[in-house]
Amino acid sequence: MNCEEVMSLLKRRFPNEPEYLQAVEEVVESIEEVYNQHPEFEKANLLERLIIPDKIHTFRVTWVDDNGNVQTNMGYRVQHNNAIGPYKGGIRFHASVSLSILKFLAFEQTFKNALTTLPMGGAKGGSDFSPRGKSESEVMRFCQAFTEGLWRVIGPDTDVPAGDIGVGGREVGYMFGKYKKLVGEFTGTFTGKGREFGGSLIRPEATGYGNVYFLLEMLKTRNIDIRGKRCLVSGSGNVAQYTCEKLIEMGAIPVTLSDSDGYIYDPDGITREKLSFVMELKNLYRGRIREYAEEFGCKYVAGARPWGEKGDIALPSATQNEIDGDDARALVENGVFAVSEGANMPSTPEAIEIFQQHKILYAPGKAANAGGVSVSGLEMTQNSERYSWSAEQVDAKLKWIMGNIHDNCVKYGTEPDGYINYVKGANIAGFMKVAKAMMSQGIL
Missing domain, CATH: 3.40.50.720 (NAD(P)-binding Rossmann-like Domain)
Incomplete structure (x- = not known):
């Protein structure tokens, strides 16, 4: 594998996605040496399969504002990779949201989730809707309309969204409520929920x-x-x-x-x-x-x-x-x-x-910043057990996970002069876990 050749091909295929290309290039540069030590990866075309998302869902979101005017936004869910667990990643509501940004975030999420040691794949979603300046009722109606476009492709063992920029506990609650009504059952499909209905202590923090x-x-x-x-x-x-x-x-x-x-x-x-x-x-x-x-x-x-x-x-x-x-x-x-x-x-x-x-x-x-998705993973576990851990228990697990991520970065990122290249360490550690899982599961 040659980094320049990979990026040249990718830029021709996705010329208008600068954030996505930037994220991919950083990872490819970091893993080039270790990737070339595994000829079985190249034979299976593993890098290209890992770079390109499994699925991209795009849909129109139509909602009515307080003045009775019909508004239209775009909705997206990028399901990047589920080799080590269900797709997992936040939903972002912001005017800047584009497919390039969500592809970069889903790509990064795949490696971040792998670093946590928890069984979670990578995904990201969102809309170019901004909650800023909107009334409570407008935010609720938008979240419900967004969920109508999303609900068929998510689930507790398929894809578990969470919050991100513009999406906090309020927005997650509205989306969860609509999802629950559409599906007709109570499942831990969203994380970052309110404490009253399955949220985890320490998740906001x-x-x-x-x-x-x-x-x-x-x-x-x-x-x-x-x-x-x-x-x-x-x-x-x-x-x-x-x-x-x-x-x-x-x-x-x-x-x-x-x-x-x-x-x-x-x-x-x-x-x-x-x-x-x-x-x-x-x-x-x-x-x-x-x-x-x-x-x-x-x-x-x-x-x-x-x-x-x-x-x-x-x-x-x-x-x-x-x-x-x-x-x-x-x-x-x-x-x-x-x-x-x-x-x-x-x-x-x-x-x-x-x-x-x-x-x-x-x-x-x-x-x-893997702490957020780590506690989201812990929330998924608590939901599946129908049990709630104390703040001290969750915080202790969070500390352990962050310490473990650091240890893996040191393991793979320490250079001959002793300097720790955390970028290289994080990328190689995350990549190797996902790559080995993909190789074990065959060509899909």
Whole structure:
């Protein structure tokens, strides 16, 4: 297998899908050497079969707004690979959603889920509908209409969706309710559900908590204490909020948050009390992060991202490609020595190259943000057992899973000079598990 030849062919077949091509290229570059050590993979054309999704479902979503106007959006579900378990991955509602983005997310999800050690395949879905600015009734009607287009291709042993950007507990609840009515039975087909009807403790916190647990494992490799370290966090939604909560608990000092309008920089640090304000602002009132600056009198920069501020650790927790080459250089120059990704693919290839050239600790999202899908997998287990674990039990399992993911990254990613290439380690570890499962099951 030659990486350049593979990517050249893929670019001819899918020329208008840059996010998907970017995600595939990163993995193919990482696994090229180990793949070529297994001629049986090439004989079975395994790489091409793994790159291209098993199934892509596209459907129209028609719903009625509060003014009685009929609206139409697109709905998608990309079922990428189920070699190690049922398809599993979030649903994203955002105006930017496209097939390219969902294919990249489903591809990444396949390897992320493999890293968790839980039996889950990879998928992703969503719509170009944005809940922002919509009434409660409009969101409900859209979710119900979306589920009407989705329900036939999901199920507890087929495909188990969860939340993602624009899809929280509210949206999952509406989709689950409609699914339950259409199918006529109560099954654990969605995760991220409310605690009242099968949701798991620690699920809302899991991605943020897991990211910090992975960061702590990285810091241990260099005997660095997280206490007192100033942390640049992007985003202000679920992942960013619980990343900050765990950082504060560990003695670190988060100093930034952001949204699509701009970012805040609080040199005094985001405290528990200030974080409570953010959670109420974003979760209850769906406000904007500039209101934090107005409330606490700190710096707010409109139309920008927080990567030019001084800090020790960066935790990008917003969206894909939010750190480019210039941002990466600014982070390095300002003293950042660790980057742990809470979002999916938030760093561009140029940014990743800069991080690795400077030998900083860099954890890709498929490893560092696997906590969310890990606890989703644990929720599936609890649903199947008709049982609920305590918060302490779930948190202990989450810590173990993140530690195990880190160990596998070290196993496959340690280079001759001792530097741990977490990108390479995560990609090879995830790839080998999926590849061996596919080989065992024959040509399908």
